[in-house]
Amino acid sequence: MIQLTDISVRFDGGESPVEAVKSVSLHIGKGEIFGIVGTSGAGKSTLVRTINLLERPNAGTVSIDGVDITRFKGEELRKLRLRTGMIFQQFNLINTRTVFDNVAFALKVAGRSKQEIGQRVPELLALVGLADKSNAYPAQLSGGQKQRVGIARALANSPQVVLCDEPTSALDLETTASILELLQEINRKFGITIVIITHEIAVVKAICDRVAVMDAGTVVEKGAVYDIFANPQHEFTRQLVARTLNLELPPRLLDSPRETIIKLHYRGERAEEPVISETIRNFNVQVNILHGHIEYIGGKPLGSLVISLDGEPDAVSRAATFIKSRTAGFEVLK
Numbered sequence: 001m002i003q004l005t006d007i008s009v010r011f012d013g014g015e016s017p018v019e020a021v022k023s024v025s026l027h028i029g030k031g032e033i034f035g036i037v038g039t040s041g042a043g044k045s046t047l048v049r050t051i052n053l054l055e056r057p058n059a060g061t062v063s064i065d066g067v068d069i070t071r072f073k074g075e076e077l078r079k080l081r082l083r084t085g086m087i088f089q090q091f092n093l094i095n096t097r098t099v100f101d102n103v104a105f106a107l108k109v110a111g112r113s114k115q116e117i118g119q120r121v122p123e124l125l126a127l128v129g130l131a132d133k134s135n136a137y138p139a140q141l142s143g144g145q146k147q148r149v150g151i152a153r154a155l156a157n158s159p160q161v162v163l164c165d166e167p168t169s170a171l172d173l174e175t176t177a178s179i180l181e182l183l184q185e186i187n188r189k190f191g192i193t194i195v196i197i198t199h200e201i202a203v204v205k206a207i208c209d210r211v212a213v214m215d216a217g218t219v220v221e222k223g224a225v226y227d228i229f230a231n232p233q234h235e236f237t238r239q240l241v242a243r244t245l246n247l248e249l250p251p252r253l254l255d256s257p258r259e260t261i262i263k264l265h266y267r268g269e270r271a272e273e274p275v276i277s278e279t280i281r282n283f284n285v286q287v288n289i290l291h292g293h294i295e296y297i298g299g300k301p302l303g304s305l306v307i308s309l310d311g312e313p314d315a316v317s318r319a320a321t322f323i324k325s326r327t328a329g330f331e332v333l334k
């Protein structure tokens, strides 16, 4: 649906030019929730803003449904922007206007009649769970409620795509979860494609189908969320995954004098195989689980387990070989 081909964006204004995005190509499928993660300044916002031409690329093309929009101007550009909703970290509401008026504003800009607006705004507010806040002002709302207004406004003109720039970064964990649920509901109900910039693993894990990792203006890895998390290549992704899987081992666990200590990585179906019980049954060793963590991403398990093996050296070695053959990742820690 969205095809970015060799997109480069350069800012010439400052002391020296900044190459914010360097020859990035990405395909985002229709109805997909696509995450863009990466370090601060990696170029995520700049890249996403090329999708509705808030940022014009210096090189490359942006196509939506097979139509090259890169040179759109005037009426074509206006229509493109109406078809593309945006949600921001700081909500960007008009503080002097009521909730109703904030949402109505997007419809007015699109030239809708007063009657249409009077009908559509309550529908949108009901959709985002704010039917009773129509006359409230932004200052009277919680962060989560403000973002719900932002979502209602983004949906006002029935967009095909919603671009979200750090939509939950200003929210607490619980509110984040409820906003993500709402975005997912909108995606499923209306088939709207959602592109979401985030530095939060919770966001990617909870709702993204695929993800691209950006660093210094380029996409360094991309793919299905599970695949990227199961086999992270780039340092940023590794750290992100390590944070969520808590793979750091407390050093005291390595103090044990005799045993062999092994770290296993579980991926996909293999996580459910009874490797540990089979090891105990088939080899004359003692197995202790020292540390473990398992996560479900897109319903598939991903995790790590640290175990100690104790017994005759030969039995330990054979048990270790067996475990290695049955797990996705294997590391002898001691």
Ligand SMILES: Nc1ncnc2c1ncn2[C@@H]1O[C@H](COP(=O)(O)OP(=O)(O)OP(=O)(O)O)[C@@H](O)[C@H]1O
Binding pocket: 011, 012, 013, 014, 018, 019, 020, 038, 039, 040, 041, 042, 043, 044, 045, 046, 047
């Ligand atoms: N309008 C601008 N003029 C000049 N430089 C800019 C402009 N917008 C962004 N940049 C620069 O481009 C680079 C990429 O910025 P961008 O905001 O796209 O990164 P980001 O990955 O979204 O970062 P963050 O997560 O911190 O928002 C940065 O070096 C930034 O300073």
